[in-house]
Amino acid sequence: xxxxxxxxxxxxxxxxxxxxxxxxxxxxxxxxxxxxxxxxxxxxxxxxxxxxxxxxxxxxxxxxxxxxxxxxxxxxxxxxxxxxxxxxxxxxxxxxxxxxxxxxxxxxxxxxx
Amino acid sequence: xxxxxxxxxxxxxxxxxxxxxxxxxxxxxxxxxxxxxxxxxxxxxxxxxxxxxxxxxxxxxxxxxxxxxxxxxxxxxxxxxxxxxxxxxxxxxxxxxxxxxxxxxxxxxxxxxxxxxxxxxxxxxxxxxxxxxxxxxxxxxxxxxxxxxxxxxxxxxxxxxxxxxxxxxxxxxxxxxxxxxxxxxxxxxxxxxxxxxxxxxxxxxxxxxxxxxxxxxxxxxxxxxxxxxxxxxxxxxxxxxxxxxxxxxxxxxxxxxxxxxxxxxxxxxxxxxxxxxxxxxxxxxxxxxxxxxxxxxxxxxxxxxxxxxxxxxxxxxxxxxxxxxxxxxxx
Numbered sequence: 401x402x403x404x405x406x407x408x409x410x411x412x413x414x415x416x417x418x419x420x421x422x423x424x425x426x427x428x429x430x431x432x433x434x435x436x437x438x439x440x441x442x443x444x445x446x447x448x449x450x451x452x453x454x455x456x457x458x459x460x461x462x463x464x465x466x467x468x469x470x471x472x473x474x475x476x477x478x479x480x481x482x483x484x485x486x487x488x489x490x491x492x493x494x495x496x497x498x499x500x501x502x503x504x505x506x507x508x509x510x511x512x513x
Numbered sequence: 514x515x516x517x518x519x520x521x522x523x524x525x526x527x528x529x530x531x532x533x534x535x536x537x538x539x540x541x542x543x544x545x546x547x548x549x550x551x552x553x554x555x556x557x558x559x560x561x562x563x564x565x566x567x568x569x570x571x572x573x574x575x576x577x578x579x580x581x582x583x584x585x586x587x588x589x590x591x592x593x594x595x596x597x598x599x600x601x602x603x604x605x606x607x608x609x610x611x612x613x614x615x616x617x618x619x620x621x622x623x624x625x626x627x628x629x630x631x632x633x634x635x636x637x638x639x640x641x642x643x644x645x646x647x648x649x650x651x652x653x654x655x656x657x658x659x660x661x662x663x664x665x666x667x668x669x670x671x672x673x674x675x676x677x678x679x680x681x682x683x684x685x686x687x688x689x690x691x692x693x694x695x696x697x698x699x700x701x702x703x704x705x706x707x708x709x710x711x712x713x714x715x716x717x718x719x720x721x722x723x724x725x726x727x728x729x730x731x732x733x734x735x736x737x738x739x740x741x742x743x744x745x746x747x748x749x750x751x752x753x754x755x756x757x758x759x760x761x762x763x764x765x766x767x768x769x770x771x772x773x774x775x776x777x778x779x780x781x782x783x784x785x786x787x788x789x790x791x792x793x794x795x796x797x798x799x800x801x802x803x804x805x806x807x808x809x810x811x812x813x814x815x816x817x818x819x820x821x822x823x824x825x826x827x828x829x830x831x832x833x834x835x836x837x838x839x840x841x842x843x844x
Contacts, residue, residue: 449597455596456595456596456597457597457598458597458598458599458600459592459595459597459598459599460599460600461599462599462601462644464599464600464601465587465600465602465603466602466603467602467603467605467644467645467646468602468643468644468645469643469644494560494580495600496585496587496600497600498587499603
């Protein structure tokens, strides 16, 4: 009787080991971490970064799509634009911003000296 | 009785452990090819193929392309050190795919291609410092799926498909006087969707397809003499399986590489070229989904491959390739 119990203890221990090993072997990813944005102060204007957890995915120092190095005039505009990008990513769409997106959101090409 | 049972338990446990060790070992040993792939930034949601771009210093630039629904004109930069993307000034020409991209003396160029209706001739240069595009002289003949490379302060565009025929002509762009002149002397056959890589200012050209035939010739272009020399064929050795189209070509630490592409369906195999021996060696296949019409960013010592498509699925991921490392599944 004792030896049968021992047998089952061994099996359970062994299965626990296998399970532990397989969990240990899994690469933990940040896939489940949510997207968020941070406004970047560039002295004469604003930019933003799109993050997932601690990781920067997109760093935008200039208004996307526009030629030249035009910064956002206000912190609010940078934040609004970043949130628009996040909403696109979360909807499974491309994070590309088009001129029409910027016009719709009243983003003016800021930091005119 | 008890001892016998105990021994039996040990025996079963031991056999199970041995079986586990054995299977994990054999899965590591099944592939002897060198080369490791590491997942990098996923370019969330902007899946696209037949993209064009260039690498300047530690930034890979890519733009235009096709996402399965639309021809694209947005343009992005990938920061190799920081592992993040930035959306740059939109490509000013009509949205297109299958254009060529190359770099000459720190300036990026994208032109030619296909807008869904016509093959194109228009060409643009990108200034990384000012984030601006300027139109330059158009390529004299329209085409898509050409090859383009910058070397020795000139740009070169050749081969491709003009809407009716595959081509074998080459054109040389001089940025100083903004002119294209025809470059004669390419001895290879006409083709589309070929691949090039550059090692020590020597440009190697191979692969591509014409009339359903995947070409097996391989060439090197010396820009100082502007002459082409034939190298050993891509099917020189029995074990070679290099022929394909729509592949990516790149250079890392003095070796050339041809990766992924199309050969009656998307492929993920990778071959390494040694310019000293004129020989090829197979590397660990691309770890992500098999793909064609991808893009490679290389600064000479590091390389990143991504985007592209497999069938009608358009991809948005990017992997870094370490050609001389042992393969690891987990990274």
